[in-house]
Amino acid sequence: MRAAYIAEMHEWPSTLLWRKLSGIGHILAGVFIALAGILRALSMMPDR
DSSP, rough: OOOHHHHHHHSHHHHHHHHHHHHHHHHHHHHHHHHHHHHHHHHHHHOO
């Protein structure tokens, strides 16, 4: 499986692939941080 992964990495333009992966990672991280912040703010609010 590792050999196929390395071969696939060599087929694709590595810079473009890593740029896409880092962009997706940053977007997902931002979404998770926003959700965590919202949940924390809601949990800190007193129950009505």
